[in-house]
Amino acid sequence: MNTHSDLRIQFSALIPMTGSVMENGDLVIRDGLIHAIETRKAQPQESTVIDLSDHLLLPGFINAHCHLSLSCLKGKVPKTERFTDWVRALLKISADIPFMEKLAGIRAGAQEMLSSGVTTLADYISQAELFPEYAELPLRKILFLETLGFNANRVQYVCKEVEAILDSHASHRNAIFQFGLAPHAPYSVSPYLFKALKSLAQQRKLPFSCHVAEFPEEIRFLREGGGEMEAFLIERGVFDENWNPPETGVLQYLDSLDVLQDLVAVHLNHIESSDLELMQQHHTGAVFCPGSTQWFDRKKNLPLRKILNMGITAGLGTDSLASNESLNFLRELKIAEMLIPEISRMEWLEMATRGGAKILESTAGIIRPGAPADLIGFHLSSKPTRYEDIPFDKSRQHVDFSMIAGQQI
Ligand SMILES: [Zn+2]
Incomplete structure (x- = not known):
């Protein structure tokens, strides 16, 4: 039984990401969740009806990897031959950015994501003082506390600090604001810290993420030690002399x-x-960052076709504006299919929604009763041959409708 306070959305078509496309129906929204999917009602009883009878609806996109607080670096960090030179430049430039500029970058970046269909953001963040700004964003958020600490003697200090941050900011947590833990990468976090953070994540039931195998020097560092990576850690004063590759x-x-x-x-x-068998065995989720991969002009990227064929779940991320020109998620979809043409559009949409949600342990990313009412809509001037082509249309830079937790944005 629907009630007067429910919200009804009439749609032309809907890709639920749980089955086939539905046409000419209604969605009933209650308490921020999808309550029902029904056939079109001629005389709805709800007081609020949103007429999207000329729109295609999808679950909102999940940006499964970003560093929104680096948005102020847009266009400022040069492309370099070596990854460590890029990190050096990033650290140097970001040290001089005023706090207010960082905040402005966060707002502008979030707006760019929202207008291009992102409803959930998984973000790496190392500065707790930015949480209040994030809390104001209408996006559903999973904030991964990003930690560094290659020296084994940092373990206790970093873990205490992370626990203190989680405890002191517990009040921010709500239905659309969650925390996760993110040791930065295998070359910047000691094995002891990795294990300690994983155990903390398990204790507190938090998702756990890190950068993995991003560039060739990382592989060399783990296989042989030394090289550009070790030199960089020594230069930063964080190398551990007792570390053995x-x-x-x-x-x-x-x-x-x-x-x-x-x-x-x-x-x-x-x-x-x-490695794929290990991922399959451990339900490791993969995040592909198309725009960042293109920006770095990577000669090699993840074996996504094989990953999907093996049933490993994958999501899509924008990464940060220090290594991407834009946080527009529709642009990411277009770059993605250009970089890896053997993946179908439905598969890309699956990664952009349900896949990203699954690896982040989120209930969003699908449209079915009980799921969060996180929706995006595309205006249709005529019935397309294939609905899944719509988000990939070159002329579409923005979505025409967006809703998060039942609230129209
Ligand atoms: Zn990243």
Whole structure:
């Protein structure tokens, strides 16, 4: 029985990401959730009816990896031959950015995501003082506390700090604001800290994510030690003289630390076929960042076709504006299919919605009763041949409707 306070949305077509396209129906929204999907009612009893009878509806997009607080660096960090030179430039430039400029970047970046259909943001963030700004954003958010600490003697300090942040900001947590933990990467976090953070994430039931196999030097560092990566850590004063390279691939290394289970692994450009079995075994999720991959002009990117064929769940992320020109998610979809043409549009949409949600342990990303009412809509001037082509249309830079937790944005 629908009630007067429910909200009814009439749609022309709906891709629920749980089954086939539905046409000419209604969605009933109650308490921020999808209550029912019904056939069109001629005389609805709800007081609020949104007429989207000329729109295609989809679940809102899940941006599964971003660093929104780096949005102020848009166009400022030069492309460099070596990854460590890019990090050096990023650190130098970001140190001089005033706090207010950072806040403005966060707002502008969030707006760009919202207008291009993102309703859930999974973001890496290292500055707790930015949380209040994030709390104001209408997006559904999973904020991964990003941690560094290659020196083994940092473990206790970093863990205490992370726990203190989680406790002191617990009041921010609500239906659309959650925390996660993100040790930055295998080359910047000690094995001890990795294990300690994983155990903290398990204790507190938080999603766990890190950058994995992003660039070739990372692989070399783990297999042989030394090289550009070690020089960089020494230069930063954070190298651990007692560290011995595990002499394995990155995923084998993470498996040896027992941190692969349900890990949200970002990038994976340089993994081996044998790594995929480990991912499958441990339900490791993959995040592909199309715009960032293009920006860095990566010669190798993750074996996404194989990943999907093996039933490993994947999502899509924009990464930050320090390595991408835009946070427009519709642009990401277009770059994605250009970089990896053998993936179908329905598969890209699946990654952009349900896949991203699944690896982040979110109930969003699908349209079915009980799921969050996070929706996006595209105006249709005529019935398309294939509905899944609509978000990929070159002329579409923005969505025409957006709703998060039952609130129209
Ligand atoms: Zn990143």
